[in-house]
Amino acid sequence: MSQKLETKTTTELLSTVYAPNEMLVDGLIPQGICILAGPQKVGKSFLALDISISVASGQPVLGRETAQGECLYLALEDTYRRLQGRLLKMDVEASDTLHFALASDKIGGGLESQIEDFSTEHPNLRLVVIDVFQLARKNAKASYSAEYSELAGLRDLANNLGICIMLVMHMRKSRDRDPLNNIYGGGGFVASADALLLLTEERRGSGSGTLMCTGREIESIEIAVRFDKEAMRWCAIGATDENSNGENKTLAAVYIYIRKKKHFEGSATELIEELKSVTSDVFYPNRITRDLLEQGHQLVYYGILFAVKRNHQGRIIILHYIKDDNKDEATVTRALLAR
Template sequence: MFEDSFQRIQNRLYELTDEPVENLHFVILSDTIGKGLEEQIEQFKSEHSDLKVMFIDTLQMIRESNDNGYGSDYKELSVLKSLADKLEIAIIVVHHTRKCKDSDPFNMISGSTGLSGCVDGSMVLIETKRGSRNAKLYCVGRDIENAEINLQFDSDLKKWVVTDEPTAPKSKANIFLAALYVYIKKKIDFSGTASELIEKLKSVSDETFYPNRVTRDLVRNGYTLRKYGIDFEYKRTRNCRLIILHYDRERDSSDSKNTSEVTVNRLTLKV
């Protein structure tokens, strides 16, 4: 939050809640990329081992160079991407858009295409009309499907809320999610590789699933997983890539919560 003072941050935080969580930290000053920022982030990670996500607001405040050429943009963002991969955290960088409109929202990102070309994903929030509090969030990334999500700013909650449901997954993904739901509802927890998860799903479905699609389908269907009370975590270890799942019945808002069958795209699975 390099554009705000602690007082402004505190005032805005109290608009959201009068009981801030203890694992939320703010910094209003930092070094720049290549001039100490990476070391500061690594030091913070060493002091807070549970760090999962870091927000930088805004990109311009941590840039060392004023050059907005492709090479400079790509080089600076690649430093942050490499650091995020190394520390196994997500780094979300807030950046401005150009004032001029474009049919492609991602062309409105200020700077060169080196910015969007380097990062794993980009999200552009465009208000339908200035001051309307209605907007559309455009999402694109290497590991997610392109998405357009309608949002509305809730003045009471002080946050953007989704006003439409994401497009339903394709039938094959639905079948996978149905089988996963049936399995995890019985077992509650799972920790293992994609291949091991597929072996477990054979107990509830005769459908053939493929390891290289499992993680992708889990990531793409995060909304649906949460709706069905399923938490998903992905970890990389030295030996393998672990998928960690947990089912919480109290958060399951699906119609199948208290039934013995799940039907998805004409496929019926016994619970």
């Protein structure tokens, strides 16, 4: 005997307050199923890892705020040695909120239970990344209905747990004018997703490209991105991250500090501790390193030399004040904030 339909009237809908679908990354990644797709070797894993690192630490990514929480990264085609190498290249701070696994059960064959069990052990879980999705599939049937049904359990699980499950997928080479049609599969995956992020390069190896974003819960936008080989991260061109008003608090704080100190040589974490003597602004190691790498050349106009070197402990920041004229500190600080 079939169940009776449960219905709501327009009056009930319009008089009910529903909690909004929480965004993991502001305007880009909502709760539910998110597909991150791109051609092979374009750098999808670096972007997925950067998103995971940023969510686990509560730091901005691609110039957007994140909802801090624990992350589970299923690196199904990696080794721990390779993961360690990536993390070292990205100069990541050690954290107990980002977890990795190299193997898992298949979708529909135990993976859902594994994620649910992990969530029980880690109640603050916010993000699960499956990289790559193809290796977690139990049945590789390429039909719309089969693909849609395949993700139904994962989508229900994500909504029940209040998390995002990100599926890293490949894109086929095609001249189709709609890039969504280039995602491997029969269209069922695209229809199932709450958000889709498509990463493409202008030309292979150029490090410049576009992140196309669309879905049920987000506005359709295209973000110009470039790959920062020093930070080993995709960066949104023109993004201001935590300084949404365009102010560069990093350069201003560094100027005030180094004019008094004259010389600094140490890690980003050590520099942040020193900056506490001149400002109450909060800085993060990855963010301050990125700011200096991208815009530190501007400091030379104010008599500060900036360089980066590496030793056995990691990346070392060097700042040296070479000019001690009578420039008004407040005037220079305002100029740097506006840059």
